[in-house]
Amino acid sequence: xxxxxxxxxxxxxxxxxxxxxxxxxxxxxxxxxxxxxxxxxxxxxxxxxxxxxxxxxxxxxxxxxxxxxxxxxxxxxxxxxxxxxxxxxxxxxxxxxxxxxxxxxxxxxxxxxxxxxxxxxxxxxxxxxxxxxxxxxxxxxxxxxxxxxxxxxxxxxxxxxxxxxxxxxxxxxxxxxxxxxxxxxxxxxxxxxxxxxxxxxxxxxxxxxxxxxxxxxxxxxxxxxxxxxxxxxxxxxxxxxxxxxxxxxxxxxxxxxxxxxxxxxxxxxxxxxxxxxxxxxxxxxxxxxxxxxxxxxxxxxxxxxxxxxxxxxxxxxxxxxxxxxxxxxxxxxxxxxxxxxxxxxxxxxxxxxxxxxxxxxxxxxxxxxxxxxxxxxxxxxxxxxxxxxxxxxxxxxxxxxxxxxxxxxxxxxxxxxxxxxxxxxxxxxxxxxxxxxxxxxxxxxxxxxxxxxxxxxxxxxxxxxxxxxxxxxxxxxxxxxxxxxxxxxxxxxxxxxxxxxxxxxxxxxxxxxxxxxxxxxxxxxxxxxxxxxxxxxxxxxxxxxxxxxxxxxxxxxxxxxxxxxxxxxxxxxxxxxxxxxxxxxxxxxxxxxxxxxxxxxxx
Ligand code: AMP
Numbered sequence: 001x002x003x004x005x006x007x008x009x010x011x012x013x014x015x016x017x018x019x020x021x022x023x024x025x026x027x028x029x030x031x032x033x034x035x036x037x038x039x040x041x042x043x044x045x046x047x048x049x050x051x052x053x054x055x056x057x058x059x060x061x062x063x064x065x066x067x068x069x070x071x072x073x074x075x076x077x078x079x080x081x082x083x084x085x086x087x088x089x090x091x092x093x094x095x096x097x098x099x100x101x102x103x104x105x106x107x108x109x110x111x112x113x114x115x116x117x118x119x120x121x122x123x124x125x126x127x128x129x130x131x132x133x134x135x136x137x138x139x140x141x142x143x144x145x146x147x148x149x150x151x152x153x154x155x156x157x158x159x160x161x162x163x164x165x166x167x168x169x170x171x172x173x174x175x176x177x178x179x180x181x182x183x184x185x186x187x188x189x190x191x192x193x194x195x196x197x198x199x200x201x202x203x204x205x206x207x208x209x210x211x212x213x214x215x216x217x218x219x220x221x222x223x224x225x226x227x228x229x230x231x232x233x234x235x236x237x238x239x240x241x242x243x244x245x246x247x248x249x250x251x252x253x254x255x256x257x258x259x260x261x262x263x264x265x266x267x268x269x270x271x272x273x274x275x276x277x278x279x280x281x282x283x284x285x286x287x288x289x290x291x292x293x294x295x296x297x298x299x300x301x302x303x304x305x306x307x308x309x310x311x312x313x314x315x316x317x318x319x320x321x322x323x324x325x326x327x328x329x330x331x332x333x334x335x336x337x338x339x340x341x342x343x344x345x346x347x348x349x350x351x352x353x354x355x356x357x358x359x360x361x362x363x364x365x366x367x368x369x370x371x372x373x374x375x376x377x378x379x380x381x382x383x384x385x386x387x388x389x390x391x392x393x394x395x396x397x398x399x400x401x402x403x404x405x406x407x408x409x410x411x412x413x414x415x416x417x418x419x420x421x422x423x424x425x426x427x428x429x430x431x432x433x434x435x436x437x438x439x440x441x442x443x444x445x446x447x448x449x450x451x452x453x454x455x456x457x458x459x460x461x462x463x464x465x466x467x468x469x470x471x472x473x474x475x476x477x478x479x480x481x482x483x484x485x486x487x488x489x490x491x492x493x494x495x496x497x498x499x500x501x502x503x504x505x506x507x508x509x510x511x512x513x514x515x516x517x518x519x520x521x522x523x524x525x526x527x528x529x530x531x532x533x534x535x536x537x538x539x540x541x542x543x544x545x546x547x548x549x550x551x552x553x554x555x556x557x558x559x560x561x562x563x564x565x566x567x568x569x570x571x572x573x574x575x576x577x578x579x580x581x582x583x584x585x586x587x588x589x590x591x592x593x594x595x596x597x598x599x600x601x602x603x
Contacts, residue, residue, distance in 0.1 A: 050209055054214060234536065249319035259280040321349045
């Protein structure tokens with residue numbers, strides 16, 4: 001491996017950032033700037049406009065937030081920077097990130113303003129003075145019209161996820177804000193795609209912008225099989241340990257984003273019995289070399305590394321590269337997977353993708369040169385099967401041990417003295433050999449019943465009230481388990497589903513909030529991945545439990561009330577007519593994969 005980590009890689013200090021910010025980034029565990037940061041930070045510090053082609057995950061937030069924080073005058077309480085974001089969630093996320101970066105810069109106030117939240121809090125914040133406002137375009141316009149937001153001292157304007165803003169119908173609002181703010185402000189525009197509209201927006205409102213795109217990389221790793229798994233942040237560790245149990249391999253390298261994450265994950269894996277070590281740029285050279293030597297010799301099987309620390313790592317026994325955190329760009333992906341499939345061997349690359357990172361997956365698929373296959377997190381059943389297999393193998397190999405005959409005599413004596421079967425003795429010895437964790441994983445909970453059953457979207461009965469309109473073409477009604485009781489409004493529903501389930505605002509139809517639940521119109525063919533992504537989503541602390549809605553609640557008949565405490569779901573009970581299931585017309589997601597048919601049928 002290369003010994004000098006600084007080769008080609010600028011540090012945050014090299015980019016011109018002040019010590020307080022560099023120290024903060026170090027404390028956050030950021031090792032080096034991401035490619036977009038390496039190019040955008042110095043350009044923005046120089047005062048130039050920037051057009052950045054970058055999606056979520058590239059580190060674009062810090063790319064604009066750090067120069068803004070460095071240039072802002074905390075003594076001037078007027079709003080000096082505004083960041084426009086397409087959704088409430090992104091606005092909040094950006095606010096949180098800026099606040100995190102600004103920890104060592106006391107006195108800088110960052111305020112989110114977005115639709116769906118009452119004006120009171122936002123007005124108070126604006127009156128008190130916010131150096132940086134992060135908002136959705138519609139609400140920013142509202143504040144400008146009310147006179148509650150003063151942008152006369154604006155120095156910086158950022159358009160974050162510009163293509164999404166335009167997709168969501170904010171083009172006019174964005175243009176108005178660009179036009180109605182001081183002419184000589186610095187503008188940074190970030191977008192995952194560069195359609196014509198964005199180009200012409202940049203041409204019209206930006207001054208001689210510097211174009212920044214992260215370099216496109218291509219793989220030449222024909223010997224590496226590439227797979228990806230959709231997994232939410234809090235399921236990553238479980239997914240990784242299951243993978244480690246079922247994948248057959250030798251040495252493995254697990255990539256994470258930060259130095260601190262290498263230590264944390266290595267520690268968690270060691271606690272679960274794996275021989276794992278962290279590899280990051282904070283380790284002194286001798287320690288790094290020792291860790292790599294241990295991986296080479298098989299003393300350890302798992303290295304948890306950052307991109308920089310693993311650069312050039314050449315260990316033949318690495319059979320797997322696991323991208324626990326998605327890389328910041330495709331080039332890093334190519335470098336990472338190149339750590340396996342070396343010396344003419346084959347290798348495996350597995351990429352964890354959270355719902356918000358799907359765009360980066362598409363970019364990776366483009367450069368990968370080969371299909372990146374989707375896979376699922378191994379099931380409890382698969383893990384248990386492997387454990388059973390390993391148990392049998394361990395018995396067989398122990399029979400060859402030099403101590404075998406001595407123990408055999410002891411066991412025979414024990415069995416005859418205590419009058420127990422050999423099977424019982426063997427089972428007791430197996431228990432003795434166990435750690436205190438359960439040998440078998442508990443079976444995975446069955447997929448939600450409602451997702452398994454065929455689903456019929458609501459149909460219009462005779463005399464149907466016009467106000468209770470049917471879902472639009474291609475849409476269906478879904479139910480989430482939060483309602484008025486949980487003090488939520490439509491924006492909370494849209495926010496949660498859009499953010500966690502990667503849905504677009506245009507995917508949403510009518511939203512009807514009931515006491516305990518809400519009905520939402522969404523595309524009839526929502527992919528399984530959306531349900532999986534939303535499996536643990538909560539609003540106001542309550543699991544939303546997204547389900548296709550099959551009509552109003554089942555009414556109990558008099559008979560049910562008399563004899564049967566569990567009313568059966570009969571079509572006759574329903575005030576809305578529901579056709580008998582027409583199996584042929586339902587789309588089943590390949591029963592061979594064990595996945596249930598769930599999709600609601602198009603209207
Ligand atoms: P973004 O693309 O701005 O949404 O950032 C994606 C993730 O990368 C966030 O969790 C950031 O905290 C993290 N991140 C940003 N810059 C760096 C860096 N230079 N090194 C490590 N992680 C980073």
